[in-house]
Amino acid sequence: MLQITSIVLVLLLSSFPHLPWAMLNLTLPSAHPDPEFVAQEVRRRVNASVFRREMLQTTQRDQSSSPLCFTGNPIDDCWKCDPDWPNNRQRLADCAIGFGQYAMGGKNGDYYIVTDSSDDDAVNPKPGTLRYAVIREEPLWIVFPSNMHIKLEQELIFNSFKTIDGRGANVHITGGGCITLQYISNVIIHNVHIHHCVPSGNTNVRSSPTHYGYRTKSDGDGISIFGAKDIWIDHCTLSHCTDGLIDAVMGSTGITISNNFFSHHNEVMLLGHSDEYLPDSGMQVTIAFNHFGEQLVQRMPRCRRGYIHVVNNDFTEWEMYAIGGSGHPTINSQGNRYVAPSNPNAKIGDSQVTKRLDSGDGEWKDWNWRSEGDVMVNGAFFVSSGEELEVKYEKAYSVDPKSVDLIGQLTFHAGALGVGGRYFSSMVSCFELIADFPAGPAILLFTRPFSTLLVLPIFFPRISCLCYLVLQFGPLILIH
Template sequence: MLLPTSYIVLTWLLSSISPAKMAMLNLTLPGQHPDPESVVHDVHRRVNASMARRQMLETTESEDASCLTGNPVDDCWKCDPDWANNRQRLADCAIGFGQYALGGKNGEIYIVTDSSDDDAVEPKPGTLRYAVIQEEPLWIVFPANMLIRLSQELIFNSYKTVDGRGANVHIVGGGCITLQYISNVIIHNIHIHDCHPSGETNVRSSPTHWGWRTMSDGDGISIFGAKDIWIDHCSLSHCKDGLIDAVMGSTGITISNNYFSHHNEVMLLGHSDEYLPDSGMQVTIAFNHFGENLVQRMPRCRRGYIHVVNNDFTQWEMYAIGGSGSPTINSQGNRYIAPSNTNAKEVTKRVDTDHSKWRDWNWRSEGDILVNGAFFVASGEGLEVKYEKAYSVEPKSAAYIDLITWHAGVLGVGGRDNNLGEWNTRAKFQGSEAADRPSSTSPFIVFIAALSCLSLLYADVFASGLL
């Protein structure tokens, strides 16, 4: 692992305090939203506003109605006929806990012209690996269809957008995507599949640093101690470990409009039941299609607050949503279609936990559609939040879910065709002015301050004789 000194110090501090005493410190993650229910409410407001606008324009036979889907993410940018030259508008379209992910907004446009990945330490200019390790914000695009076969895991730096709109871009091979101790990343419209473990070699993570990497798990996307991440309109399948894993204090994440298929353990959120910082993990899972040949973990949660909203679960073999370590799971407006197996009808699974413990966990279901015998086992008293009637999450019908998830996955593919096609010749590839671009080191200013506070708390606890 490439571990900054501050994280090594933090890890030592946390590991030296027992779980019972550590709970007294009330750790808060950098990027953790102080009021997660307000974020949930905002998601519903945006969905219902998009649906209402679509329905209004349909009755007036407006030309604008043809581009509206009722999906607030897509409706934000797709109605612009010149979207290819206004790509950075996408950064304003995220919803949920990952809505603050800037990606490469206000940065230069970087064009990937070389699909090779021959050297993980000295990547060639023009390659995707060269782009994602740079310090400055970049909006990374692909002028043609491309298969990128990675030799080692692709380690990102902060403030990057990988934007595959208009091309058919596949990322496969060793390690795949690693987002470790960084912030502000958007990954949009990319196929990610057939990822396998790699490592035991040197890999570059910035223009000034490379280091030894141990063997990776083979995740499609690994989020490790990172924040402000948005993964949208990707298609993920056939990886060695998870399709998306978020662990070790990651938060501020939205996973939306993706198509998951052909995999066992789809998504893991949280490092372990005992890792208390993951209590601050906040993840929105919205508008995704969980498709054919999936087994479990859609997601599997440890600690944290997980909002699962308006997804279509069309297949699972064991269960859809699982967890341990008392996570909060807020399931709203999803469609769960149970398999024919009579022993796998339950949507939920409490992993290796007695009923006496999990009965107090806050797992709730509101407005979900349960099909073919599916059932959701709720628990806990629930949060007493009353949504305004206009923002009700109750789906009007199954067609509502069909509409909002119709284009899940990579755009312009198969039944999810949205007529984007490949790049049009008018795209000018012009970068915008970067005078207001944020510093790539800024995410750690808050972290360093938090580390200092933690050091003081640790000293107080030590002086009081608790250690």
């Protein structure tokens, strides 16, 4: 029998403060009449936010030693610079950029406080639960008074005009489903962890106060967007789901996916139902300021038809490809950092950012895929096509470290903010490794305002995984 060592790991974590009708969306929502304008607006707001930060650095350098608020990320700078944001939470609805900038969520609606983390009844949910809130007809701004782990029994079907606002708490959504946005509009999902979502269904699930129906088996997506519009997903941490982390299909449009942290997954993001589904030609999605992290394989995103703006994201390695597509999508890649796999045995194809799927060279050469100002690292390369054949690598973006520093600055806080943060997925994976032993309970967890104490009896061979946690989160004390 292997010797078991009791280890006390102290993790020092940051503290934290504790339209009345639903719109029915058809399968072909209206597309923005000028997608180029939306792309330019994203660039304008980024530049304006960076300029404000530089001006503040200049004017305040001799006036104050306090840290500056502005980071250059226009979304975060919009609300985080208000010291009273906990009392002005709905200001967040004014901070979206890109194609999903018109997502109102529950703005101007009542606040709903989730007090019950259970999910025992998908047809008649209890007041106080998250499920009870998201199916209401009226706009609601949904908040959490404390840390919460909500393990869903069935997919969580939203009604229109809802905001999930996890700021100030460490909120995890796992289990069956998980989140379904089907034929609705105006939803904001902000600052939650979504992981370990598995298929569910073959039972009745309520979707509104007046309707429930039989649901067939779900795919196990983290977030499924189906025929929906005006959707904004911001500052979420997503990993470990059965199918996609985020899928947007069946004519969904007006979507912004921003400031999220993705890790530990195969098929990350699907945009578009199929090559033959013509309504997806009107799909418009902005993917901005996200960090695509460790152990991702493909689909960051995988696009079918539509107009996809990929701007200022950090892609830190992939196993197959980063951006793929079929069915003649338009992909506009601007100001991203692409880091190719570091595996010395990897084929040259693994260094290619792009992959055309289910098509020959003669078919995809007319597809409009362009790279502008992207930073290619470790041999990464982007194959452009369409009207602009040459890859536009501006000198300031390809070799000037300022552009690389800007990417790090824009994506530094990607993922859920506060306790848990962007490294939660790595921590979960390690906990799964070191906690699976026959000697008894795996983890004793004690939460304090400024720290978390975990007592982990582990096998010696698993010490390397524990050391990873120590390096990331705090000092190690051994007890013999």
